[in-house]
Amino acid sequence: MSLGIKMPTMKEVAECAGVSIKTVSRVMNSDPLVKSSTRETVLGAARQLGYRPNAPARTLVTGRSKIIGLLIADLGNYFFSEIVRGVQNATEAQGYGVLMCDTGENPDTEMRCVDLLLSHRVDGLILSSSRLQDEQITRIADAATVALMNRFHPDPRVLTGAIQDEAVHLAAEHLVSLGHTTIGYIGGPIYSRAAWAREEGCKHVLARHGLEGPLVASGFPVSIEGGYSAMNWLLDVRPTITGIVAYNDMLAIGAIRAAQARGYRVPDDISIAGFDDIHFAAHVNPPLTTVSVPIHRMGFDTAQLLIDTTEANGKAIGNRCRIECHLVIRGSTGPCNR
Incomplete structure (x- = not known):
């Protein structure tokens, strides 16, 4: 009309x-x-x-549409909404538009979204926390310029805008320095490379200090509710646990609520640390200790890398941008008292 x-x-x-x-x-x-x-x-x-x-x-x-395709794993998660804002700020500054799909962390949905975006002749694709296999991404790179977030790929054509997932060691080292020796880990999505890397980083820190590996709670939804359930499981299995590292802040916040509901004091009885430093991490009770990730910059830099490569006909120098993370110590962690 x-x-x-x-x-x-x-x-x-x-x-x-x-x-x-x-x-x-x-x-x-x-x-x-x-x-x-x-x-x-x-x-x-x-x-x-x-x-x-x-x-x-x-x-x-x-031969160019000036449109970038963006695949997001879960738009309801603050982390990804901030990624979107960073990507949009970069694309708008360069005169590009964005077509976005929410994959719901489902690889089949993700592949359908890729096909849809390619049919709209996008100049390139940004896959955030992709659940696709390496060979699938290689096939996508045959058809378009691709940038991944939170993940490296062996194909040099695939661009990488990645945080240092091994930065989770900052949280684990912090708990060990406070005297915690019985530590649990609340994991992320089962098929996520980032989740695997963070779990391995936590295990590596404990092994380096001669401590038993963390009791891992995996397979729970990556949400506050999932963190609540995971924390209850950890306390049921090992009531003596005194420290928790979570895959992200949402899980950590859920863990705090579960511990408090069972009568544990945070951090006097149990210390809990997260990852991301989302906007309300500082406003929970107690404020959350977390590994701070410059999320907006991560989206911005990845989009800029993709645009630079696209405009250079795939010949831009360098195919990776790395983001530095740091630990923010707040009130959810303290010395081991048990």
Whole structure:
């Protein structure tokens, strides 16, 4: 249904800017040979008139849609919503748009979303916390520029915007330094490479200090409710446990609530640390000790890496960006008193 709004034409932009229609077309298609002064004049006229290029027509001419496909594992999780904000800030600054799909952490849904986005001729794909197998991602890289988050891939064509998942050692080392020797770990999604890396990082720290490996609670939903259930399971199996490292803050917050519901004092009886430093981690009771991840920057830098590579026809220098993490000590951890 038409809204009755008449869109300005390229001819009207040309008349307003005092140039030819061909020059307007070259500007809209990012021709590098157009003088910067002419480009600014044309873009100024386009903004004044409210002109929008015809996206399908531009794609046919340039071979680029100026659209990035973004696959998110769980938009209801604050971590991923902040990733989205970072990606959008980067793409908007470069004149790109974003098409987004929420995969629900289901690999079959993720593959269908990939096919859908590729059918829309996106210039590249960002897969956040992908559950796909390496060989599936290799096949996707045959069709488009791909960037992964939270995961490395052996194919040099696949870009990586990754946090240091081994940074979970900061939380484990912190608990050990406080005298905790009986430690539990609440794991992330079963098929997640990031979850595996963080669990291994925790195990490595305890082994290095000659301590028994953590009692691992896995297979629980990655949510506050999942953390609550996981904590109850850990306390049922090993009531003497005094320290907990969780895959993320949502699980850690659930663990705090479960421990308190059973009469444990946090941190006097049990210390709990998370990962991510989501916006309300500092506002729970007690405030959560956590490994702080610059989530927005992670999304921004990954999108920028993808755009740079796309605009260099896949020949950008470097295919990885790493994000530094640090430990934020708050009130949910303290010396071992048991």
